[in-house]
Amino acid sequence: MKFTILYMTAFMLVILSFLLILQSRPSPEAIISGEWAEVSWKYEKINATDNLDFKNYDSEQVKNLLGKDLVIYEAEKWEFLPDGKLKLIGGETIRIADWRIKGRGHILQIRYLDGLQENYNIFHLKHRKMVLNFDADAKVRGIGQLTFTRI
Amino acid sequence: MLRKYSNSRTLKDNVKLGALTAFSAGMVNIASLMIFFSFSSNVTGHYTILASEIILGNYYQIAVVFGWIFLFFFGGFVSNMIVIHFNNKSKYLAHATPVAIEIICLLTVGFYGQYFYQDTLAETEILLSLMVFAMGLQNGLTASISNSAVKTTHLTGTTTDLGVLFAMFTKSKYRNNKELRGKALLLSTIASAYISGAVSAGFVYAHIGFRLFYIVSIFLVIVIFYDFYKISFRRYVSLHRFKKPVALKRELR
Known part of the structure; x- marks a missing residue:
């Protein structure tokens, strides 16, 4: 009986603290909602044998190398709407897609209307700053990194 | 597969349970x-992820x-609680319940996935929780009844032991x-079955989506009913051939 009470108390405490933390912290879905401006593109890592001196590349050069095959290439502003829609705004062009967050809140999945799907690893997500990583295999294999700031 | 416990289990029992x-x-x-x-x-x-998030x-x-992590632990806890x-x-019922x-x-x-899933993060977390708990139950059960010879949800120990x-x-x-x-046969069977299950599910998922979980359940139903069938069959044979019925209750033990 004593052990049953001890076990029950321990389990209840674990579950309660787990729920308390979940309730007190905003979910990644809540944090990401709103407008974000693209700040920089860079190579986080690169295949060493490709001999690319990527550290000296500026953001625009990296964007041209990495992003040309990506739909987000032209977007300078990203607006995450609460209904799961994403507005990719680049100059006069606005492209609509669906966004979802997966896993433990570490994957941003973007689905375009033509059925194309892109997955980004959420490396950092706070109220003011967002950093997305993605596998890059255009021209040079590596990990690309996109940084945003909230508008 | 499920009736026998600990050292009374044969290699064949463990291989069948491990494979499925x-x-x-x-x-x-x-x-x-x-x-x-x-x-x-x-x-x-x-x-590892927990450490990095901390x-x-x-x-x-x-x-x-x-x-x-807690739910995987809790699955193993619940499984072994039921078993012991x-x-x-009833050995059979104690082993079949988890x-x-x-x-x-x-x-x-x-x-839920087939009819209600909206692709939200909360749903992802809850559905994954159910799956993690289910895997904890399975691993706890197989390890418990086989004296830790059969562990089927992850292959780190299996691969080490094979090496x-x-x-x-x-x-x-x-x-x-x-x-x-x-032992090598058992571990190789577990590793092969695991990879076969993963590869086949990867192909099948693209066509049937969440209905894949019904197929997984069929395999687990086979695990439960294999012994149930054997018990019923033995009882039937003993009733009709020897006219000396073996009590189902005794057989189930």
Whole structure:
């Protein structure tokens, strides 16, 4: 009986603290909602044998190398709407897609209307700053990194 | 597969149980990875992720990952609780109940996913929790009834043991040891079944989506009904051939 009470108390405490933390912290879905401006593109890592001196590349050069095959290439502003829609705004062009967050809140999945799907690893997500990583295999294999700031 | 306990189990019992449950675990794990971008049957990775989230100070993610680890632990706890507390009443029922709960969890994931899933993060976390709990139940059960010989939801220990065994087989005295050869057969079967389950589920998921969980459940139903059929068949034979019925209650024990 004593052990049953001890076990029950321990389990209840674990579950309660787990729920308390979940309730007190905003979910990644809540944090990401709103407008974000693209700040920089860079190579986080690169295949060493490709001999690319990527550290000296500026953001625009990296964007041209990495992003040309990506739909987000032209977007300078990203607006995450609460209904799961994403507005990719680049100059006069606005492209609509669906966004979802997966896993433990570490994957941003973007689905375009033509059925194309892109997955980004959420490396950092706070109220003011967002950093997305993605596998890059255009021209040079590596990990690309996109940084945003909230508008 | 489920009737016998601990040392009374034969190699054949363990191979059958290991193959079917590892195949199911492989299917569940690849499904969780493809749908939810997270593993459900191996928690070693979750421990690493938990550590990295603690370093980064992501409290929400810490809670989620900790919750999954706790549910895997809780699955093993519930499984063994049922086994040790009900073993003396009916071995078969004590061993079949955790599998039945596992089936309920997986059917819930399949049914919800097929009809209600909206692709939100909260749903991902809850459905994955059910899968992690189901895998904890399965691993706890197989380890408990087989004296830790059969662990089917992750392959770290299995791969290590296979490496050790194959190194031992370079000496003829170990190569000719029937027990070690049996162990190698069991572990190879588990590893092969797991990868087969994962690969086949990967192909099938693209066509049937969440209905994949119904197929996994069928494999687990086979695990439950294999012994039930054997018990019923033996009872039928003893009733009709010898006219001396063996009480079902005794047989179930």
